[in-house]
Amino acid sequence: MAQLTEAFFDSKEAMTAKLAELLSSTVSQAIEVDGRASMLVSGGSSPAPAYKHLSNLSLSWDKVTVAMVDERWVDADHEKSNEAFINSTLLQNEASQAAFVTMKNAEATAIAGQAQCERAYAELKAPFDITILGMGPDGHTASLFPHAEGLEQALQTSELVCAINAKQSEVTGSITERMSLTLSGIANTKHAVLLISGDAKRAVYEEAKQPGSELDIPLRAVLNHPELKLSVFWCP
Numbered sequence: 001m002a003q004l005t006e007a008f009f010d011s012k013e014a015m016t017a018k019l020a021e022l023l024s025s026t027v028s029q030a031i032e033v034d035g036r037a038s039m040l041v042s043g044g045s046s047p048a049p050a051y052k053h054l055s056n057l058s059l060s061w062d063k064v065t066v067a068m069v070d071e072r073w074v075d076a077d078h079e080k081s082n083e084a085f086i087n088s089t090l091l092q093n094e095a096s097q098a099a100f101v102t103m104k105n106a107e108a109t110a111i112a113g114q115a116q117c118e119r120a121y122a123e124l125k126a127p128f129d130i131t132i133l134g135m136g137p138d139g140h141t142a143s144l145f146p147h148a149e150g151l152e153q154a155l156q157t158s159e160l161v162c163a164i165n166a167k168q169s170e171v172t173g174s175i176t177e178r179m180s181l182t183l184s185g186i187a188n189t190k191h192a193v194l195l196i197s198g199d200a201k202r203a204v205y206e207e208a209k210q211p212g213s214e215l216d217i218p219l220r221a222v223l224n225h226p227e228l229k230l231s232v233f234w235c236p
């Protein structure tokens with residue numbers, strides 16, 4: 001079991017304020033101690049306001065490297081690109097000084113691009129200072145989708161990233177080919193924060209805490225990881 005702490009907020013605003021404060025203090029402390037900071041980020045509506053708030057803070061952004069937790073295998077100018085989302089929320093204003101390491105590369109498929117992505121991620125400051133995770137109503141986190149092609153490898157390998165081809169669903173939409181942090185990649189952090197919004201996802205989270213298949217609910221593998229320090233933030 002991960003070292004789990006749970007915080008239940010009354011509102012999205014309260015969760016955002018706490019997340020922004022946590023991100024800013026983590027980055028500042030890492031820079032103070034190590035001279036640099038690494039921050040792994042997810043897409044999704046939950047972290048967006050905290051990213052926007054953070055982008056206006058005058059941290060030493062030139063000492064910060066931001067990288068994705070997961071990405072669709074689409075170019076950075078695609079409307080569904082998580083990189084585009086991070087560019088338009090976090091990497092603005094003061095934070096435009098931060099370095100960004102992309103998951104997507106020029107290879108035609110995620111499988112073909114995996115080795116290059118792994119090399120790029122192996123260069124990041126590790127363990128990562130902080131990793132922000134979201135979860136979907138299907139129990140996916142990062143791009144660890146239930147019964148996806150590549151999921152078993154992503155849960156077993158010691159590599160940081162893995163190509164995933166998700167089973168198409170309402171949650172995935174039509175773009176199922178992705179790159180994701182593996183379970184080891186998710187655990188390669190000093191602190192992970194999992195953001196959950198709404199009662200339906202809370203129910204999935206509670207189910208994930210119960211014993212059962214990690215392939216049915218991949219979040220379960222993250223919750224089961226013995227070395228991960230994980231804070232769960234929930235808001236209605």
Ligand SMILES: O=C(O)[C@H](O)[C@@H](O)[C@H](O)[C@H](O)COP(=O)(O)O
Pocket residue numbers: 042043044045046047070071072082133134135136137141142195196197
């Ligand atoms: O790449 C994606 O498909 C999304 O980023 C996705 O994984 C998201 O993180 C979760 O669905 C949580 O979304 P919310 O933050 O909107 O709850």
